[in-house]
Amino acid sequence: MTTPKGIATRRRIVEAAAAEIRERGTIVTTLDDVCRRSGTGKSQLFHYFPEGREQLLLAVTEFEAERVLDDQHPYLHELTSRTAWEAWRDVIVERCRNQGPHCPLGVLIADVGRYGPAARAVTTQLIRRWQDAVRDGIEATQAAGEADPSLDADRMAAAVVTTIQGGVSVLLSTGSADHLEVALNLCLDHLLVADVRHGQR
Amino acid sequence: MTTPKGIATRRRIVEAAAAEIRERGTIVTTLDDVCRRSGTGKSQLFHYFPEGREQLLLAVTEFEAERVLDDQHPYLHELTSRTAWEAWRDVIVERCRNQGPHCPLGVLIADVGRYGPAARAVTTQLIRRWQDAVRDGIEATQAAGEADPSLDADRMAAAVVTTIQGGVSVLLSTGSADHLEVALNLCLDHLLVADVRHGQR
DNA sequence: GCAAAAATGGACCCGCAAGTACAGTTCGAT
DNA sequence: ATCGAACTGTACTTGCGGGTCCATTTTTGC
Incomplete structure (x- = not known):
């Protein structure tokens, strides 16, 4: 279902989001911020978190x-x-x-x-x-x-x-x-x- | 500068906002919610709080x-x-x-x-x-x-x-x-x- | 009563960020 | 090698909410 590469990407997204939230707060952290920081695109993000922001x-x-x-x-x-x-x-x-x-x-x-x-x-x-x-x-x-x-x-x-x-x-x-x-x-x-x-x- | 009526309206707005925030949280409370609850329009809101949301x-x-x-x-x-x-x-x-x-x-x-x-x-x-x-x-x-x-x-x-x-x-x-x-x-x-x-x- | 100021209604604009569509690429098993 | 599945890039749509505009009504001071 998920390859090592996929797992790594997912992980990068979570870590980026966590860092962003820690540094700047939840409300102001946008999905684009997370993508930018993790070097991914929205498609990945929604690939790994189909429910979107809340799931992330x-x-x-x-x-x-x-x-x-x-x-x-x-x-x-x-x-x-x-x-x-x-x-x-x-x-x-x-x-x-x-x-x-x-x-x-x-x-x-x-x-x-x-x-x-x-x-x-x-x-x-x-x-x-x-x-x-x-x-x-x-x-x-x-x-x-x-x-x-x-x-x-x-x-x-x-x-x-x-x-x-x-x-x-x-x-x-x-x-x-x-x-x-x-x-x-x-x-x-x-x-x-x-x-x-x-x-x- | 402000008439009694104005003061009352302003007060209603603040109370409505406070109640809304108490019940549902700050992030999800929108200015329209406040207007609806206080029976006012955005024009009043911005009349009394020219700086907008933050001031409110x-x-x-x-x-x-x-x-x-x-x-x-x-x-x-x-x-x-x-x-x-x-x-x-x-x-x-x-x-x-x-x-x-x-x-x-x-x-x-x-x-x-x-x-x-x-x-x-x-x-x-x-x-x-x-x-x-x-x-x-x-x-x-x-x-x-x-x-x-x-x-x-x-x-x-x-x-x-x-x-x-x-x-x-x-x-x-x-x-x-x-x-x-x-x-x-x-x-x-x-x-x-x-x-x-x-x-x- | 009557101007001027304050108060109000409601339609409108605009930007942003969540979410989508789809095409293209890489990977991995056989 | 190849086929299907997993993965990734980009451009797009859309809804929502903060903020604006202006016309209209009410109030106040005189």
């Missing part, structure tokens, strides 16, 4: 969701100590600060995820998967005795994910990642068992 | 921001006791749950606030004002001895606002307000001095 957007959503999870994977799988959590926080904050409004995650949730129910399903699943990974981390940390054992891990994970979402949301509105940092710190303070340092920052 | 969007942003703050005002100004905080939380959660994706706040931040720097400035200011109000509440609660006095009120307020944002953001993606509730609960747990009940919910 969905593919981009899935692509970016995978990217986000892959990106987080190495950190999420060693969340067992306070230092690991703080390192993770630093990565997130620093990445958001650098990428600003081009953060894939932000674009994904706040932008792409609202183009039809299919895309929403993908983002919902992304949140779920992410939350699961965080939950595992919390449980591991509790097992290691570094986190408050009385906390419900899944609820705490939900709160963490929500907090990140909020930080990104504020980032998109104000351009500053400070809220993200502050709110995440608060989460960690609440999660990790109190030790010497209990002031801010 | 800005007016809507300001309008909705004011609505949100007015809506919150009665609750925000008596945040002094644990019960008051919990009542406030309930109002927010319940309101979001009912309105679902039509929550003005959510649309405002995640949707409208991204159409041009002017609108973004308005949402930024909204966040700032809201955060200030929450901060006042936190300080009052601390003074009343019901909140952890070692917390930096402004930072805590930032975290609270961020959390709400996140909850709304997740709501828009998944349609569920559960994350909002869980995350807000966690915030309150962290803010209010520990008492008898320390489990979840």
